[in-house]
Amino acid sequence: MxxxxxxxxxxxxxxxxxxxxxxxxxxxxxxxxxxxxxxxxxxxxxxxxxxxxxxxxxxxxxxxxxxxxxxxxxxxxxxxxxxxxxxxxxxxxxLSPILEKCCLRLGAMTSFERAEKDIQLLTGMKVGHSSLCRYAQAHDLELPTAAQGVNEVALDGGNVRLRHPELGVPSYYRNYQAVRLQGMYYGAFFEDDLGLSAWVNTQPLAESVVCLGDGHAGVWSRFAWIGTAEQRFEILDWYHLHENLCKVGGSLKRLAQIKEHLWHGRVDEAQQLLSECKRKQARTFSNYLETHRQRIINYSYYQAEQICSIGSGMVESAVKQVGHRLKLPGAQWKPESVPQIASLRCAYLNGLLDF
Incomplete structure (x- = not known):
């Protein structure tokens, strides 16, 4: 000018x-x-x-x-x-595109009632909470496609509280899954294993894909749908492994020795020490090791060489991040509403609602 x-x-x-x-x-x-x-x-x-x-x-x-x-x-x-x-x-x-994005962004962060007040404070415009809910439910929110090859996938689950369709019947909980690609991209799925595998499989997967998860059988059954058996390199989360070891109890010296063996991927040596312990927890942990034997790596070497992650903390964080919206105090959801709200939260976490 x-x-x-x-x-x-x-x-x-x-x-x-x-x-x-x-x-x-x-x-x-x-x-x-x-x-x-x-x-x-x-x-x-x-x-x-x-x-x-x-x-x-x-x-x-x-x-x-x-x-x-x-x-x-x-x-x-x-x-x-x-x-x-x-x-x-x-x-x-x-709503204009910018105001609509503001509404979706705030709706992904807090309850629609709270978002109504926040929008009026931040923009000066009045948008009712019922309208915010309708916009969130009607908006088509697609999950992103990775910009580079994906060589690491982490998967974990969380619980969401659902409202029973009959009045007077207590609410109940169901599981949802959170996926994290490359430690960057978020995805959340509710009773949609096919959608989960389809989203991951449409990504540019590398020749070898690290699949990182805890000891829950449901995690590995879902990993079985991702890529091919030759393509997947499954790793048991070290921190979950250590957490289960601590449940064995007994001699602290023995536990320290077992931990050292597992840290270096020596399952047979760890099993030998466990056989000396007569506690029920030791037998349970021994079975746990046998179940996941092929997923227990030399964690020490992989961490030192920075080959890949050895813990699924990033996906546990994803579960908590998605749960931050689904688990607001007193929140109860209709089952059909959960997928859209989870997608809305993921859109926010993936930066799709940024300016």
Whole structure:
């Protein structure tokens, strides 16, 4: 902008400011907070809509068609059908792209009731919590595709509380799965093992894919659907392995020796020491080792050489991150609502709701 235009703009703004100031209740101007609210109200009710209308008309060059109202971050825009069609706005869309993204982002972070208040505070626009819920349920949120080859997949599960369809019947819990690719991309699935495997298998998988999980049988049964048997390199999470070892109890010296053997992938030596312990927990842990024998690696070497992760902490974090939205205090979900809310949360975690 050249100096001449800057001078004109300052003169117009000075006159506009004077007009808006005269039209403001003096009782609302006694504090800086009151001034902020008054100025923002003028921007949203008077200035923003006119600016938006002018920009849209100038860009599209059209003024025909039925008038539509669209809530936006600059106020309520009154646009013509021909204009919104050219700008790619859907026929029944009531929110502008930016305001809609704000609504989805906040809806992915907290309850819709809380998000309603946050949106009004942050943008000055009123969007009801029922509308927020409908937008979240109706929005098509696709999981991302990795930009590079995927050589590490971690999988774990969490619980979500469901509302029983019959009144008076207590709520119940069901399992959902969280997947983390390359420690970067989030995916969450509820009673949809086919969708889980389909999403992972459509990624650019490397020739060798590390599959990292805990000792739960359900984790490995789902890994069986990913890639090929030759492609998968399954690793038992070291920290879960150590956690189960600690449950054995007994001699601390023996436990330390077993831990050392397992840290270096020496399962036979660990089993020999376990056979000397007559505790029931020792037999249980021995069976656990046999079940996952092929998944127990030389953790010391893999960590020292930084070949791959030895713990599924990243996917446990993913479970907690997704659960942060699903497990709000008192939250109970209809089963059909869980997949969409989980997808909304993943879209937020994957950065798809960023500006």
């Amino acid at each position: 050249n100096p001449s235009k800057e001078a004109r703009l300052r003169a117009c703004l000075a006159e506009l400011s004077e007009l808006l100031y005269e039209d403001t209740d003096p009782n609302n101007l006694k504090t800086l907070e009151g001034i902020e609210k008054s100025v923002r109200q003028h921007l949203l009710e008077t200035v923003g809509p006119e600016l938006g209308k002018f920009f849209v008309q100038s860009v599209t060059g059209k003024t025909t068609g039925r008038e539509r109202q669209l809530k936006s971050s600059v106020g309520v825009l009154k646009l013509r059908e021909s204009q919104v069609k050219q700008l790619g706005i859907e026929p029944y869309q009531r």
